[in-house]
Amino acid sequence: MGILEVKNLRAGYGSGDVVRDIDISLEKGEFACIIGPNGSGKSTLIKALQGLLKDVTGEIRVDGEDLFRLTRHEVAGKIAFVPQIADLTFEFSVLEVVAMGRYVHQGRLAGLSAADRHVIRDVLEMVEVSHLQEKKVAHLSGGERQRVLIARALAQDTPLLFLDEPSSHLDLNYGLEVFEILERLQTEKGKTILATEHNINLVIPYARKIVFLKEGRIQAQGGPVAMITRENIKDVFKADVDIRENRHSKLPEISLIPRPSEKRQIKE
Amino acid sequence: MKPGRKRVAFAIVLLLILAVSLLLSLMIGAVRTSPADLWDFFFHKDQTYRTIFFDLRLCRALLAFLVGASLALSGAILQGYFQNPMADPFVVGVSSGASFGAVLCLSMGLGAASAFGFSLQSLFAFGVGFSLVSLVYLLSQTQAVFKVETLLLTGIAAGAVASSLTSFLLFLRSDSFEQAVFWLLGSFTLADWRQVGMVAPYLALCLLVAQWLAKDMNLLVLGDEMAQSLGSPVARVRRTFLAVSTLLAAVSVSVSGIIGFVGLIVPHWVRIIVGPDHRHLFGLSALTGGTFLVLCDLLARTVLSPTELPIGIITALFGAPFFIYLLHRRR
C-alpha cells in the first residue's frame, strides 16, 4: 500500500462540490504533480488532502492511518505544506519563520534545542537561504520568500511534502530552481512530494506522476511520457498544442499553436 | 545586541521605570506629603497618612498597573488574532457593550446597588460587554468558512448599535448623564482593594493562557490553514484567545471605565523593541502597559491638582499621534 491512499474523495466549501470522485495513490518517495487550468480545483484538492477543509467526504489514508481520525498535531508530523502565498503582517525574521516548522516537535513553552538548531541550519543551507536568516520575511523578494516557506516546511521534518503552485509569483528561473530543490529532496531525502502546478513544461522533467484535473475531477493520471499527449492537453486545457522533444532533456515539451488570424502581422 | 539580551535589558529598564513611577505615585498627590512622611509610614508604621498612602495612592497605582497590563495584553492578543496591528481591545465591541451595560444599570436606578461585594454597575458592564462579543462571535460563525473580517465587521456594527442604545438611554434619562459621563471617560478615582483583588487573578490567569498558546499565535501569522498544517488546533486557539482578550477588556472597563489607546499602542512599542514573537510580546506588553498607565494616572491627577483629568485624555494625548504615525508608516 502506498504512503498516501485517497479513495472517492469529494470536497467543497459548504455550497456544492469543488472536487469529486478523487482516487489517488502515492508510493513512498514519489514526486507527483496535479495539473489543471485555473479553477479546476487544484488548491481545494491539495488542501482537502491534508484535512484542512471541513466539508469533505471520502477516505484518506496516510501511512495506513485514517487522516480524519488524527489530531492536527499528528497530521503535522506527517505532512508539511507550502502555501501559494503568505503575506506576513508582523515582521518575523527568516530564522523565526523557519523555526516555526519545529514547533510540532517541541514542548509548548520550550525554546529551540540543539537538535532543532541543527535541523534549521541544514534546511537553510539546502534551500540556500542561510545568508538571509536575520532578514525580515516581509522584506524578501517572491523567490526568496518561497524558498523560506519551503525551508519552514522542511524543518517540520515530515515524510510527505505538499506544495500549492510553488512556481506561481516567481520569475522563470526561480520556478526551475524550486523544482530542482524539490527533486533533490525527493532523491536525497526520500520525501514523497505532491505539488499543484499550471506550467506543464516545468514539471515534465521532475514529476514521476502527473494527475490531470478538470472541473474538479481527475481526467487522467500516470507517468509524464504517457500523460503528455495532444489529446489530454486539448481535453484539459482546451488548447491546441504541439508536442516535441526537448533538445537538451530529450523529454516531451509542449508549445501552443496560435489560432490563425488575418489581422495579425509578424514583425521581425 | 542579541535578541535575548535585548529583551532582558528592556525588562530591567521597564521594572526600574515601574519602581520609580510607583514611588512617585505614593509621594505625589492633592495633599502635600513629604518623603519623610512616607518613610515614617513604611518603617515606623506611622498611621497619620495610612489611608492616603495605602488605601488611596498605592491601591490606585496598583489598579492602574493591573488595568494597563490587562488592556495591553488584550491588545497584543487581538492584534495577533486579527493579524491587524490596528486592532485593539475595543474593536469587537467590548467597550461599547460595557458602556451600554453601565448606563443601563444607571438608568434603571441601580447605580448605587451592589452584589457579591461588587457594584452592580461593574457587573452589568462586564456582563453586557462579554455577552455582546459572544453574540458577535456566534453571528460571525454562521457562514461555512469562518472569516476574521466577518468577525471584525460584525463587531464594529454591534458596537455601533450598543453605542446608539447608550446615547438613547442617556437621552431618555438625562439625570443619569452626569453619573455616566464620569464613568465613560475612565478614571481610577474610585480604586479600591476589592477591585485590585478582582483584576489580579484574571490577569494572571489570562497571561498564563496566552503564554501557553503563544506559539500558536505565532503560527497564525502564516494564515489559518498554515497554522493548522503546522499542528495548531486553530479553531480552538482562536476561541480561547478571543475569550481571554474579551475577558481582560471587560474586566478592565468594569473597574475603571473606558481607557483608550493603551491596548492599541503598547504592543507596538514592545514589537518595535523586541520583535513580533508572541512568546515575549505578551508578557512584556503587560509589563509595559501597566507601567505606562501608572505614569498616565500620575499625570492625570497631578497636572491640574486637585482637579483630576480623566485618564483617557492623557492616554489619547500620547496615543493618537502615535496612531497617526503608524498609519503613515504603513502607507
Place this chain on the structure above:
Amino acid sequence: MIHFLFFSLLATSLSPQQGIVYDDFKTPFALMEAPQRIVSLAPNLTEILFALGLGDRVVGVTRYCDYPPQALQKEKIGGMVDPNLEMIQSLRPDLIVGFRGNPLGVLNKLRNLHFPVFVLNLGSSLDGLFQTIEKVGRVTRAEDPAKNLVAGLKEKHQAIGLALRDVSKRPKVFLSVYGQGLWTCGEGSYLNDLLVQAGGVNIAAHIPRRWLQLNREQLIHENPDIVIIMAKDKERFSQAGESFRADPRLKDVRAVKDNNIHWLDENIAGRFGPRLIDALAAVAQILHPEMFEARR
C-alpha cells in the same frame, strides 16, 4: 447590600435616641453627636449649612461654593462631579453631605473609607426644600436652627402668596434655564413649582420631564407673555436675550414683541437652597409688578 448589613449591625449597637435615618437615596445613616468637621459636596448644601449657623464646622467645600462669601475661605475639595478623595480624606471629616449629581461611585468609595455620608436629592417643589433643610438639620444635630430657618422661609413664602392673592391673570412664562438652546423645566421640577407659586403658568408644565429642550415650534405655538432667562450675570443675560430678539422666527412671540424678557440670577434660582425664596420673590415681581407696587 454590604452597607445595609453593616449599618444594620451598627444599628443594634446604638442607643435609641441616636438611631438610623435614611438619606434621599435610601442609604441608611447612623445619627451621631453633633458633627464638628463637615465637608459639603454641593453649593446649595454649603448655603444651607451656613444658614443653619454651622459655618464654623464646615471644613471643606467645592470650588463652586461661593455663597456666603465666608465659604470662599474654606478648603476646596474639588468640584461636584470630581471631588478629590485625598483632599477629603486629609480633612478628616466626621460628616460628608452629598447631593444628587455627585458621582454615586465616589459617594460609595467615601463610605468604604468609613466616612459617614448623607446624600440629598433635588426636591420637586418649595416644600421639598423645607424638607431638605430639615434633613440637613437632623444629621448635623441642628434641629432647632433648622426649624427656625424653615419657619422664617415659610413666613416669606406666605407673604409672597398673600401679595399675589388677588392676581386675576396668570401670564404664560418661558423659563430659559441655561440661557441657550431653549432648555427649560417641565413637570416635577422645583422651578416649575416656583413659577406656579409666583403666579405664572409654565408653558412647559405639561411635559413630564424635569429638564427638557423645547423646540421653536412649541415656543411659537405656546406664545409666552414673558421670557425669563436664568444667567450667572447681566452680560450673559443680555447675550441670551439678544438671541431671542435677533431670531426673526420669534418676532411674533408676545414676550419678544413686547420686549418682556427678564433676568433671573442663576446662582439664586439654580441652587436648591434657602435663597430660593428670594428667587421666588424676584419672579413674582417680574410676573406681577403691579401687586408689589400697590402694597408699597
